Structure formats: C-alpha cells, structure tokens
Amino acid sequence: MRGRATNAMPVRANGEGWAALDVNNLVGRASAPRTVTVDRDQVARFARAVRDPRPECRDLDAARRAGHPDLLAPPTFPTTFGFPPPDLPGLEWRAAAWVHAEQEYAFYVPLHAGDSLSITTWVTSARRRRAGDVETVWIELEECGVSPAGAEAYRSRMRIVGRLGTAGPAS
Amino acid sequence: MSGPLRGERIRLDRDDIAAYAAASGDANPIHLDDAAARAAGLPTAIAHGMLTLGVSASWLLGQLPPGTALTQLKARFSRPVPAGAAAELTGTAETADAVTGAFQLVLEGGETALRGSFTARPPVAPAGPNPPDEEASRHDA
Numbered sequence: 001m002r003g004r005a006t007n008a009m010p011v012r013a014n015g016e017g018w019a020a021l022d023v024n025n026l027v028g029r030a031s032a033p034r035t036v037t038v039d040r041d042q043v044a045r046f047a048r049a050v051r052d053p054r055p056e057c058r059d060l061d062a063a064r065r066a067g068h069p070d071l072l073a074p075p076t077f078p079t080t081f082g083f084p085p086p087d088l089p090g091l092e093w094r095a096a097a098w099v100h101a102e103q104e105y106a107f108y109v110p111l112h113a114g115d116s117l118s119i120t121t122w123v124t125s126a127r128r129r130r131a132g133d134v135e136t137v138w139i140e141l142e143e144c145g146v147s148p149a150g151a152e153a154y155r156s157r158m159r160i161v162g163r164l165g166t167a168g169p170a171s
Numbered sequence: 172m173s174g175p176l177r178g179e180r181i182r183l184d185r186d187d188i189a190a191y192a193a194a195s196g197d198a199n200p201i202h203l204d205d206a207a208a209r210a211a212g213l214p215t216a217i218a219h220g221m222l223t224l225g226v227s228a229s230w231l232l233g234q235l236p237p238g239t240a241l242t243q244l245k246a247r248f249s250r251p252v253p254a255g256a257a258a259e260l261t262g263t264a265e266t267a268d269a270v271t272g273a274f275q276l277v278l279e280g281g282e283t284a285l286r287g288s289f290t291a292r293p294p295v296a297p298a299g300p301n302p303p304d305e306e307a308s309r310h311d312a
C-alpha cells in the first residue's frame with residue numbers, strides 16, 4: 001500500500017483513467033476480507049498524532065486503571081485499516097488524483113490494542129457529476145470491522161471524489 | 172453539558188502531518204511534498220482530512236466527561252488545510268439521552284475546512300469514587 005503512492009490517479013486495472021471508469025459497473029464490488037490486529041505502539045503513535053488527550057490511549061497503566069484491557073484506540077483509528085482504500089476488483093487506487101470528501105463512522109464497541117478484526121470494504125454508490133466544465137466521479141465506500149466472535153465493531157462510510165481531466169491516463 | 176464547546180486554535184505543521192502519515196499509513200505525497208501537491212492542483216502540501224477529523228475528535232473528547240465514548244462521527248471536508256495554516260475549532264453540544272453536537276474547523280481566512288457532527292455515550296456507570304448519595308445510603312442501610 002505504501003510504496004505505490006507515487007503516480008497520479010486511480011485507474012482501472014487496464015491502465016485507463018477516471019474518464020474511462022465505468023461507474024455503472026462498480027456498485028457492490030467488495031474487497032476480500034482482510035484480518036488486522038490492532039498494534040499497541042501504533043495506537044500510542046496515532047493518539048499522539050491526533051492529539052488525543054486521554055491517557056488511556058497512550059499509557060497502559062492508565063488504560064488498565066480506567067478498566068480497559070489494553071490501550072484504547074482513538075475514534076478515527078480504523079482509518080489505518082482502510083485508507084487508502086484497498087484495491088477492489090477492476091479498480092486500483094493511486095494517490096493524488098482523488099480527494100476524501102466525506103467520512104462517517106458508527107462505533108459499536110471500544111477498540112483496544114490486541115483486538116483482531118476482519119475488515120471488508122465495498123462500493124455502495126458510484127456516479128459522475130458535472131458542474132460547469134468540471135466533471136467529477138463520486139464513489140461511496142462502506143467498510144465494516146467484525147470481531148472473531150462475529151460482532152460488528154465499527155462501520156465506516158467514505159465518499160471520495162476524482163476530478164476528470166486533472167490527471168490523464170497513466171503513461 | 173449543553174451549549175458552546177470551548178474553541179481552540181490549532182495549526183498542523185509539516186512535522187505534525189509527517190507524524191500522522193507515519194502513524195496512519197497514509198503516505199499520499201500531496202501531504203508531504205509541495206511538488207506533488209502542486210501537481211495535484213494544490214498550492215502547497217495539505218493536512219490529511221482524516222488528521223483534521225482526528226484532531227477534532229480529540230478536541231471534543233477533551234471536553235466531555237472522562238469515560239465518554241463517541242458512537243457516531245461524521246465530517247465533510249470542504250477545503251484543504253494547508254500545512255502550517257492557522258485554524259479554529261468551534262462547536263456546540265447538547266445532552267439528552269446521549270450527547271450530540273456539531274463542530275467546524277475554520278481557516279484563518281474565514282473558509283470552513285471541515286464541518287462535522289457527533290453522538291457520544293456518557294460513561295456507563297459511576298465506577299469512580301463518587302457514587303450518587305442515594306446509592307451510598309442504601310448500601311449503608
């Protein structure tokens with residue numbers, strides 16, 4: 001995921017760009033489930049990076065005193081599982097030609113270091129919009145994280161926007 | 172709690188953005204490299220939208236009673252936040268069955284960069300040293 005954020009755009013696997021994206025053929029496409037385990041050091045680093053003031057996100061003793069089994073993950077920590085989004089069949093993301101327009105989360109249970117989750121991402125909406133000369137593609141992705149016991153821990157919905165014409169097909 | 176939240180001026184410098192990129196795994200170069208940002212039509216490197224939302228959530232949680240958990244969080248990223256730009260977080264909260272509220276991050280020039288809303292669940296039980304008086308007297312009886 002990290003090594004590939006250099007070129008300019010999300011493209012279909014065949015190398016075409018936004019303009020060629022068949023939005024009618026995207027809805028329902030889903031990533032393969034991937035299993036993640038919440039890493040304690042990453043929780044602490046993430047908490048510092050977003051300036052979470054709660055000691056239970058950084059200090060194990062404070063977390064245990066507050067009744068947590070391990071460090072408590074800050075609310076937006078699930079972004080580390082799904083951003084940039086995983087490749088979906090026929091849709092490979094490349095950074096820098098799309099923007100994150102909206103984000104929603106529902107949190108069902110607290111997330112702690114050491115927790116394992118199965119993450120799935122799928123496309124719920126894809127369409128083109130035109131405003132004057134500018135045409136954009138709006139893609140809505142949903143993602144859920146499920147515990148080994150089968151309980152949904154969180155759900156995410158993100159809207160991302162690609163602007164046609166800002167980046168040509170990869171060449 | 173009900174009413175306005177305590178406003179806070181924030182600034183996300185390049186080091187802050189780099190630390191978030193490393194902690195989150197989102198190494199999109201438009202956040203780290205001015206040239207990459209310009210190639211994408213931006214004037215300069217910008218903070219991750221999710222960094223601005225993460226900092227907003229931290230600001231909220233810092234004002235809610237300890238043990239409060241967010242149950243919903245929603246944001247619209249309407250303007251990029253350039254590295255080093257000054258901005259201010261403001262918002263309001265209301266308490267009924269749950270705590271709900273709205274917030275925004277406004278750049279120094281007056282443009283709104285983020286508009287959000289949240290729902291939070293107050294701490295589940297008064298596990299701390301101050302149980303309600305009625306409870307205490309019942310135990311004593």
